[in-house]
Amino acid sequence: MSKNNPASTNTHSSHNYLNTQKSNAHTKVNGNLVQLWFGSAAQQLPTLQNPATSVQRLIRLTHLISLGHLDPKPIAGVISNIYHHGNGLKRLSAMAVLSSFVAVSSAYADPGGVSGNLNLWLKASDGVISLNGNTSISEWHGQEPQGNVLSQTDPSKQPIYNPSNFNFNPSLSFDGANDYFNSTATNLISGSNDKHIIVVSKTNANVTGVRALMGATEAGSNVGRFQYYFYDWQSKTYLAADALGVNTPNQADQFNIQYTDVNYNYAILSEIQTVGSASQAYYNGELKSTDISGNYNFPTGEIRIGGSSYNGSPTYFFQGKIAEVIVYDASHTATDRQKINTYLAIKYGVTLNTDYLASSNSTVYATTQAGAYTKNIFGIAKDSTASLDQRVSKSQNDSAIVTLATDNDFTIPNNDGSRTALTDGQYLMVANDGGNLSAWSKINAPAGFVTIARKWKVQETGSVGSVNLMVDVDDAEANIPDFQGKLYISINGATPVAMTETTAGKWTTSHDFTTGDTFTFVVENNL
Numbered sequence: 001m002s003k004n005n006p007a008s009t010n011t012h013s014s015h016n017y018l019n020t021q022k023s024n025a026h027t028k029v030n031g032n033l034v035q036l037w038f039g040s041a042a043q044q045l046p047t048l049q050n051p052a053t054s055v056q057r058l059i060r061l062t063h064l065i066s067l068g069h070l071d072p073k074p075i076a077g078v079i080s081n082i083y084h085h086g087n088g089l090k091r092l093s094a095m096a097v098l099s100s101f102v103a104v105s106s107a108y109a110d111p112g113g114v115s116g117n118l119n120l121w122l123k124a125s126d127g128v129i130s131l132n133g134n135t136s137i138s139e140w141h142g143q144e145p146q147g148n149v150l151s152q153t154d155p156s157k158q159p160i161y162n163p164s165n166f167n168f169n170p171s172l173s174f175d176g177a178n179d180y181f182n183s184t185a186t187n188l189i190s191g192s193n194d195k196h197i198i199v200v201s202k203t204n205a206n207v208t209g210v211r212a213l214m215g216a217t218e219a220g221s222n223v224g225r226f227q228y229y230f231y232d233w234q235s236k237t238y239l240a241a242d243a244l245g246v247n248t249p250n251q252a253d254q255f256n257i258q259y260t261d262v263n264y265n266y267a268i269l270s271e272i273q274t275v276g277s278a279s280q281a282y283y284n285g286e287l288k289s290t291d292i293s294g295n296y297n298f299p300t301g302e303i304r305i306g307g308s309s310y311n312g313s314p315t316y317f318f319q320g321k322i323a324e325v326i327v328y329d330a331s332h333t334a335t336d337r338q339k340i341n342t343y344l345a346i347k348y349g350v351t352l353n354t355d356y357l358a359s360s361n362s363t364v365y366a367t368t369q370a371g372a373y374t375k376n377i378f379g380i381a382k383d384s385t386a387s388l389d390q391r392v393s394k395s396q397n398d399s400a401i402v403t404l405a406t407d408n409d410f411t412i413p414n415n416d417g418s419r420t421a422l423t424d425g426q427y428l429m430v431a432n433d434g435g436n437l438s439a440w441s442k443i444n445a446p447a448g449f450v451t452i453a454r455k456w457k458v459q460e461t462g463s464v465g466s467v468n469l470m471v472d473v474d475d476a477e478a479n480i481p482d483f484q485g486k487l488y489i490s491i492n493g494a495t496p497v498a499m500t501e502t503t504a505g506k507w508t509t510s511h512d513f514t515t516g517d518t519f520t521f522v523v524e525n526n527l
Contacts, residue, residue: 109387111198112339113359117330118144119188120303124170124323125415128161135161137172140181140305143387148188150181150305159306159322164413166200166267166323167349167378168392172306176204176211176319180307189216189226190300194331197228197272198340200348203264203320207232212316213270214325215308218299226298227308228272229316230262237262241272241281243298257281259288266396267323267348269341275331285341285352303327323348335361343386346429349396351377356429359385364461365429372433373457376400379429380467382422391419399437399477402456403470404430408508410470426462428513433457438479440523446496449488449522452480458517466512471521474505483523491519 110118120142127141136158142148152158159172159179174180189195199213207230215227226243240258257279262268271282281289301309305325308316324344332340335357342356342364353374356365364381367374376395381388392405392414403410406420435454445451473480473487487507488496499507 109385111326111387112336112341112343112357113383113385113387114328114332114336114340117193117328118326119146119329120144120148120183120325120327122150122305122325124161124166124172128170128172130161137161140172146185148183148185150183150303152179152181162321165321166202167347167390167394167396168412168414169323169347170413170415171202171321171323173321174306174318176317178314178317180314180317181305183303183305186302187300188303189327189329190298191329192297193329194276195272195274195298196326196328196330196332196337198324198326198344199228199270199322200267200324200344200350201270201318201320201322202267203230203237203262203318205264207237207264207319210308210316211318211320212304212306212308213318213322214303214305215316216299216303217301217309225309227316228270229308230318230320233260236260237264239268239270239281239283241279257289257291259283264320265398267321267350269344269348269350271337271341273331273337282337284350285338285345285354339386343383343388345377346379346381346388346390346393346427349378349394349400351375351395351397351431356427358425358427358461359383360425362461364427365431365459367431370431370457373431373455375432375434377429377431378404379427380404380406380422380464381427381429382424383427384424389421390414391422399475399479401437401472401475401478401480402430402432403472404428405468405470408468408510410468410506410508422464423462426464427460428464428467429459429461430456438481440481440483442525445522445525446490446493448525449490449496450525451490451520451522455518455520458513458515458519460513460515464513466510468508468510470502470506470508471499472506484526485524488522488524489519490522492517496522 111121121144122140122142126143128137129139129141130136131138136155137160138152138158140150142150157178157180159174159181162171162173165171201213203211210229210231212227212229215225217225228241231238231240238258238260239262257272259281262283269284273280273282277292279291280287304314306318306322307314326340338354338357339359339361341352341354342358344350345352345356353367355363355367356377358364365377365379367377376397378393378395378400380390380393392403392410394400394403406422409419412418433455435452437452437454439453440450441453442450471487486498487501488498489509490496491511497509499509501507
C-alpha cells in the first residue's frame, strides 16, 4: 500500500523542490525543475512534449552553465539519465550539457569548501524527486560531480519528505519497516583507500534492534560488508559501524567502532573516518572511539541508504530522519574536518566543541576561546564555497529558546524564496553560558527589572546588519517562570528594550549585533 499523502503537501514544501533558487552569484536550478522539463529515466522520458523542445532546453542549459548562471551539480544525474536513455539530437545535447558541467564544476561548492575525492553527497535540500508529485521521494540525486542517483521505485518503500524539521531545513523520514534507497552505481565506497563518511540524522526514540543509516556489500558476494547503524543494548542507544572486508577471514580486514550516550531528541552529526590502520568514530565533531585493526578493504557493491543488506536482501531498516550523507574516498586533516563540520553544524543547529571555520579557514566562532559561552551554538551565515546559506536558525539542543532570522518570519523553511539573503562571507554566531532559566533574579539585573541567569554572546564576520530575534518563553524544556507585562531584551547591560509578543509566548525584536555583544532577557520587577 502506498504511503502517499498529497493532502500533506503544503505550498512551502512544493515550492522547495519545484523552484528555481536565486543567489547573488548565479541562478541555481535543481534537479526537480529539470525533472519537470524532461521527465526521468525511470519513466523512459514519457513526459517529453516533442524532441525539438527538449533539445532546445538542453542547449539552453548548456548556455546557462557556460555563463555561470546555473549550478550544474544538482542536475547532473538527471541529464546523465537523458544521455543514457535518449537518442539522436537529444543524446548529443545532453552530452554537451555534461561537458559544460565538467568544464565548470570546479567553480561550485563542496561540503565546507573541502573538495576532491567526493564520491557521494546527498542533501535533502537538493536533488530529491517525487515521480508521483507528492511527498514520497523516489529518487535522491547526489550533488557530487558524478551526479550519482539513489532510487526506490516501490511507492510503499519510499521515504517521506519533511520540508523544515532540521533547523528549518528538510529531511527524509524512513519508517523502519521497509523504506530505503539503492544506488545505481557500485564502487562508491569501495577499496582500501582512507574514507571519511558523515551523516546528519535523527533516530526515533527508543531504538529497538539494529537500525542502519547505510550499508554496502561486496558485489555478487556475501563476504565483504560495511554497515553504519544505531542499536539498543541494556536500555542505551549506541551508534556503531562495523565491517568485514573482502579479504575476510583476515583479522586485519575488519573493524568495529561504537559509542553510547546518543541523544535522539535532536539532530546529530556522526562521522566515520579510516586513516591507515585506524578507524575513528566522531559524534558532533568529538572523537568517541578508535579501532586499530589494519587497513580495511571496503566492499564494491551498491550503497543502501536507510538500511543495510544481508545475503543480498535489504534489512536493518532505519527508523528516523536523514538530512545529509557525505562520502569521501579519503581521510581529512583536523582543519578540513572542522570546515565540513562547521557547514553541517550551522545548517542543522548542531553544537560543536571545536572552533567553527569558514571555507576560507577563518574562525567564525572561537569555541576554544569563548569561556563559558559554548552552549547551544547556532547562527546564520552565507558561504557559497562551503555550500552554506542559512537564513534562519535555532540550536537543536534542549532548552534552546532563541531563534535568529534575516526576516521577521520564524516558521517558513530556510530555503523559502521569500527569505532575505545574506551577503557571501557573512556569519552571525550566537552561544550561551548555560545559565539557569528557571528563576527571575535581581542579581545583575538593570534597575527596576529582574533577569534570568543565562546570557548569550555574539561573534560576527562581515557586516551582517540588523537581524530578527525570537524568544520562546513557553518552551517546555526551558521552564521559564511566568511573568506579567512585557519581555525585554538587555544588550551589553544597557537600558532594556521592550520586545513584541507576536503569538502566545513568542517575543520578537530586531538589532544590529556586533562581535562581543552580550544579551539576556528581563521583565519588570512586579513579580
